Amino acid sequence: MQASLITFIRILRSHDVRVSPAETLDAVAALQLLGYADRDRLRTGLTASLAKTSREQHIVETCFDRYFGQRDADFSGKDDNDDADDTDSAGSAAAGPESPPQDSGAADDGERELLESAAETHDSVRELLQSALMQGLMNNERAQLSAALRRAGSASGVADIQMFTQKGLYVRSILQAMGEEQLRSAVIDLERDEHPALDSIRRYRDILRSQVRDYVDGQYLLHAEGRNSQFMDDILSKTRLSHIERHYMDRVQRLVEKMARRLASRHSSRRRPVRRGQLDMRKTLRAGVPTDGILFRTHWRRRRRDKAQVLALCDVSGSVAAYAKFLLIFLYSLQDILPRMRSFAFSHHLGEISELFETHPVERAVELANWQYGGATDYGGSLRDFARLALNDINRQTSVIILGDARNNRGDPELEIMQSLYQRSKQVIWLNPESRQAWGTGDSEMLRYLSACHFAAECNSLRQLERVIDQLLRSTR
Template identity: 55%
Template sequence: MQSKLVSFINVLRSHDVRISTSETLDAMRVISVLGYTDRNVLRAGLSQALAKTADEKATFVQCFDRFFQYRLPDAANEETSDADRIPELDPELLADADSALEQLANAKNPEIQSNLDLSGEMQANPQLQAQLHTPLMEMLRVDDRNGLSLAIAQAAEGVGLSQIQMFTQKGQYTRKILDALGEEHIRQAVVALENQGSPALQELQTFRDRLRELVRDHVEREYLLHAEGRNKQFMDEILAKAKLNNIEHHYLHRVHDLIRKMAKRLAARHSRRRRVSKRGRLDMSKTIRRGIANDGVMFDVYWKSIKKDRPQILALCDVSGSVAAYAKFLLMFLYSLYDVLPRVRSFAFSSHLGEVSELFDRHPVEKAIELVNRQYGGATDYGNSLLDFSKLALDDIGSNTTVIILGDARNNHGDPKLEVMQSIYQRAKKVIWLNPESRKLWGSGDSEMLRYQSTCHFVAECNTLQHLERIVDQLLRTNA
């Protein structure tokens, strides 16, 4: 059972539930305390030890039901001690299965008749009898669901189904499991009966098809359990490394999730810092306490008030045509950041600039991005936009403010208005410029990047999600 638990935890991990080793140990202790008698209690207990947010709990319940539903008591392989029994099926599920069986039986009434055909044929034909006298065939004939799924599960384990990676492997695994079950006997028998033109053929074919369907279902479930989560992780990794302008529209949703997660993680790590300030009200008790060592003379004084660092961020995003593909992601990032760090003010610009914080506040992400693009899209004029910005927000820039500019600095040969950047630079704690173009291209053509660079504390190339995350992490760390 321990290996079952570990593979269950692997499944959970592949579905984005973070589980540490110590939590795995906890889960084992939970199982040893609760036992396997009550499936609901076990599920509740395990979820408390493993899933630690509301989202994770939902994932957990889904995975638990998928994982343990089809693992029936395995008498052949596992010790049958009480502790090793596998959770029993939900009574509800059993009831479902029962009614399904009944329906099946009703539907197949005429075939019960033909079943006689098959047994008749078998008695008449000793070769057929030998071929079909297998436990598998027996289970099919008496419709032993438990036995069949047990046999399929064992065969699946034998061929390593839990290693399935791609949906293209489903057919291959189905074949392997069928072979392991000994399906070729049935196949041969079908061929033999076909040659004879026997009336029992149809009956046998039904059995064969049922078996195949059962196996296919099993493979499908295992695929969902094992490969789906892994594929998602794989996808996430690729998306994080891909250049933002190359990511298809189709994956936008997924990217938004990723960006949100990133922003949330960063915000959680850095949102608030406290430190004791050096003035204000005297912390009398602490001062006296520390003074005792000096015979009650208060050499060192301590202060009560505690200063909180709340980094303020002003973000400017270029939404002009030249960076359109990036702008979408950068806006998305801004949006997510705004969601988690309420002191972010966002601005968008191309030929002129305006504040978009309110738009972000009121609309969901797609809508907000669309509105921003419509309102501020156009040809770039950095000079003008910077002037707009200084009018709007220069007075709010203080020693605790970080200004982030997202753009390619391609100014269509206009006046870059460096002096405005200079005044921003002098007031702000930090000015950061993230450029989606690769560093080699900076300064080429109408790019003013090299000149703007002189008025920034930090410039970086930023065109993948990974870049973005790394940079923002750095920014928040130095801010603290």
């Protein structure tokens, strides 16, 4: 049982639940206390010791039902459809009461006679009828067949399944291990002279196949699904943003939000006491005790207000359209985290979109920002707009982030404004989706702007973005 608990925890990890070894020990202890008799109770106990949020609670419960809830496969062939549903929504299936064993699937006497008459003329059928598999199928011995199925399953290594394309392979090898070959050859023999027993043998074959398929489907969901989505996230976060297909937008959006959440928890605002402030009477008195009550050493208490402010400017022009959408989503999530953040969008002119972000859901906000400020790029004009809107608010605690390719269509770059930003602010950060080699080529003003940046980086995948922002947040703290 401990081994299966370890497997269960491995599955949880692949579904993005972080389980530490200490928690594994807790789960083992809970298991020993609760025993295996009451499944619901065990489920609750494992959930309590393994999940840390209500989101994880849901995942643990779903996985528990899929993993421990594998009920005996039903070989009667009667409620085939129900069973297929169960595999998909294992959560509801395991909660419900087990359906009472049905023996309607067992062969009736007429069928038996038919088969036995076929056995007299065909060797293959005779052999088949003697096999344990066929006996099990005819008598609908679910427990025995399920056990055989699981044995064959673990022998075939189905727990290592990774891709859905492998399903067929595992189905075949499990069928073979269970002795489906005899069934098949019997069917071929009977087909030759169209024997009346053909239909019932075919029926048994189909029941067996569909049960094995369901089993493999369930195993795939359990073992591969989480791993695959982790793999997918990994790939997406490394891909250049412009190359991600629309099809994956939803996933990327989730990924961006997850990233922002992670950054938020890592950098949630902290306050530190500074050197001087209000007199801390208690500490001062305490320090005065050794000096006979004379307040020799004073202690001060004041909490510094964290006033770091971030201003983010995002280029939404045509040349960076592929990136802009992601960056806007990111700014949107970031604005949720950073209390004093203002967002701006620009192409030929610039405007503040903080309020837009606050009042609309993310997709609508991104659409509106693109629509209102999209067009051909004019960095000079946009910087002038920015200076008018926000230059007076920039001080030593302000970080300015600019997201754009610095391609100015050969207009006036207004380097002076950039320089005054540079002088007034704590830091100016430029994130450019183009690779470093392309900076300064053609109409790119990047190299000139570079002189007025504290930090500039190439940023075209989610991973790079996260790294840069992490750095930024660390310094704004």
